[in-house]
Amino acid sequence: xxxxxxxxxxxxxxxxxxxxxxxxxxxxxxxxxxxxxxxxxxxxxxxxxxxxxxxxxxxxxxxxxxxxxxxxxxxxxxxxxxxxxxxxxxxxxxxxxxxxxxxxxxxxxxxxxxxxxxxxxxxxxxxxxxxxxxxxxxxxxxxxxxxxxxxxxxxxxxxxxxxxxxxxxxxxxxxxxxxxxxxxxxxxxxxxxxxxxxxxxxxxxxxxxxxxxxxxxxxxxxxxxxxxxxxxxxxxxxxxxxxxxxxxxxxxxxx
Amino acid sequence: xxxxxxxxxxxxxxxxxxxxxxxxxxxxxxxxxxxxxxxxxxxxxxxxxxxxxxxxxxxxxxxxxxxxxxxxxxxxxxxxxxxxxxxxxxxxxxxxxxxxxxxxxxxxxxxxxxxxxxxxxxxxxxxxxxxxxxxxxxxxxxxxxxxxxxxxxxxxxxxxx
Numbered sequence: 018x019x020x021x022x023x024x025x026x027x028x029x030x031x032x033x034x035x036x037x038x039x040x041x042x043x044x045x046x047x048x049x050x051x052x053x054x055x056x057x058x059x060x061x062x063x064x065x066x067x068x069x070x071x072x073x074x075x076x077x078x079x080x081x082x083x084x085x086x087x088x089x090x091x092x093x094x095x096x097x098x099x100x101x102x103x104x105x106x107x108x109x110x111x112x113x114x115x116x117x118x119x120x121x122x123x124x125x126x127x128x129x130x131x132x133x134x135x136x137x138x139x140x141x142x143x144x145x146x147x148x149x150x151x152x153x154x155x156x157x158x159x160x161x162x163x164x165x166x167x168x169x170x171x172x173x174x175x176x177x178x179x180x181x182x183x184x185x186x187x188x189x190x191x192x193x194x195x196x197x198x199x200x201x202x203x204x205x206x207x208x209x210x211x212x213x214x215x216x217x218x219x220x221x222x223x224x225x226x227x228x229x230x231x232x233x234x235x236x237x238x239x240x241x242x243x244x245x246x247x248x249x250x251x252x253x254x255x256x257x258x259x260x261x262x263x264x265x266x267x268x269x270x271x272x
Numbered sequence: 273x274x275x276x277x278x279x280x281x282x283x284x285x286x287x288x289x290x291x292x293x294x295x296x297x298x299x300x301x302x303x304x305x306x307x308x309x310x311x312x313x314x315x316x317x318x319x320x321x322x323x324x325x326x327x328x329x330x331x332x333x334x335x336x337x338x339x340x341x342x343x344x345x346x347x348x349x350x351x352x353x354x355x356x357x358x359x360x361x362x363x364x365x366x367x368x369x370x371x372x373x374x375x376x377x378x379x380x381x382x383x384x385x386x387x388x389x390x391x392x393x394x395x396x397x398x399x400x401x402x403x404x405x406x407x408x409x410x411x412x413x414x415x416x417x418x419x420x421x422x423x424x425x426x427x428x429x430x431x432x433x
Binding site: 205 | 276279280282283284285287291293300301
């Protein structure tokens, strides 16, 4: 009986959490006009989420592209179809690897920073102080950070994809000797604008999800050092799982 | 902490880099730009069977792409397919008795149009029609004919035994 009650309590807790995320999202959307009237706040957050993630995104992208080039070359050379390497690398990067890996890296690099920042602001009563000064922390602090992440992720994904394709080109053409013309022409033959659209839709969804989780966890963190730490961990865990689940769902809708 | 103008500059550069990447993806990885190529001149050819030829398929001469298939339509009177092809303007000295054939890239690859040169002194120009054509080879028909022929040979060889 005790165990059953515990399961019930857990379930109720999970449903309540889901509801509070929705309420949080609605409150944030209400505060959106405040943030949109102050583009400077958003710009600074695009800098924090985007520019500061560039190095990790480009390095990871290049190496992911290189390993795709290497594995693709190995697989295709068994079939004597090395010319298809460009198409395979571009498709796998644009449709899957780019959006997913970028979102995971974003959660680790920028999402944790957002959670810790907002959580600490809350723990040190900076958010309460804003409310006392009649400044809505939702509009001033939370909404710009959410928007910054939402805008930065699609661009980071595009950069990841481009650098990744260059990485695949480097390994496939420069090191393994795939024909340069075939690499690009097969890519252009098989990739169409729908594939790129799929990647952009995914990266928008992942950017929104990752940013929402990050600001929500920060805003609802316990006002203790431990609470902020736990919230930061939850950001990474929840975002990673959410991105992978969303990825399957979006793929099944768009394919 | 960096100053706000410096961060704004950084954010601006970041957005520009993002757009540059999107542009790279849109132009280098897809063949969008070849869709909007409206230079050059159009020639038509009639085929009995275009089986599997697609619009935007390449038109080649000696293996080099010189244009794209623009439209494939059906002529309800002559009961054949009319293929209009847009040829790039630099290839303006193709003899007007050249022939067009629908070929397949590889054994099971995509279909394209191959133009074989003729010997005429006059050249194809806008809206001219290629007279000599060879239709697509449909693998099923060939196999069907082959089986039929094998069957015939078996039939004719039996009475001789």
